[in-house]
Amino acid sequence: MEKRNTKQKSLVRKIVRDLNTHACAEEIYNRVIKVNPRISLATVYRILHEMVDTNELREVANGSGATVFDPTVHPHYHIQCIKCNQLFDIDLPYHENLDKEIREKTSFSILSHDLTFKGVCARCTPKN
């Protein structure tokens, strides 16, 4: 199962690297077809999944249906606005102690944890 480099792959990789936020497959696809209008959505999905498998990209459930992709792959936390559903990275160190805390309480072998704060973002906060 040798992997080949194609123009589609390099294009999607470039678009993903240039993302400064999270984006869903459709959004990435839209940026991609601005450069190469002949690439298909199925191909974009296939490449994104390959990147997730090789740890070039992270997949994050955004709670409301769609999956979003996060170009930041090292462990980090998220914060999501409960009004507009936008998801942001948050600058808080990964709390290893939480994993340790759980290891003593369960028969699971714990690998990691996902932490997402919920709140209302500045833009969605009514000003008066």
Place this chain on the structure above:
Amino acid sequence: MEKRNTKQKSLVRKIVRDLNTHACAEEIYNRVIKVNPRISLATVYRILHEMVDTNELREVANGSGATVFDPTVHPHYHIQCIKCNQLFDIDLPYHENLDKEIREKTSFSILSHDLTFKGVCARCTPKN
């Protein structure tokens, strides 16, 4: 918009109360139709959402497509097996300090956080 009590609603409520785990809409529907085979899936969805709105039920994204419903509504954490995807409640007190920690770092108004541990459950751990 007055709410009415129907046999469908009481049945779904009973089934949900008797759940001792998380279950997706389809699973709840399957239990429901064992008692009343004439109830439709759309109705089950409508009732489940109503229960989520009234805080009788919690909705949890299980990461892999389907949404699962959790009859435990007070704040609590989850642990999910990365092999079988099953989601369990976990017995760890809610860490209020995490919300506090974030409040100082962001322009969001923080309400709460979701914490899900990832690992391999006992059943999916190969024994030798």
Place this chain on the structure above:
DNA sequence: ATTTATGCAAACTATTTGCATTGCC
């Protein structure tokens, strides 16, 4: 009697897949 809730089928959204064809290595 009024008006919400239901059942059904169709619509929809996000994603995946089969397959013939293209194009890397």
Place this chain on the structure above:
DNA sequence: GGCAATGCAAATAGTTTGCATAAAT
């Protein structure tokens, strides 16, 4: 040349919606 990757369209999964009818208040 051979086999992986692509494009397309169709299939799938989960969920939602429109509308005529049934049932709760």
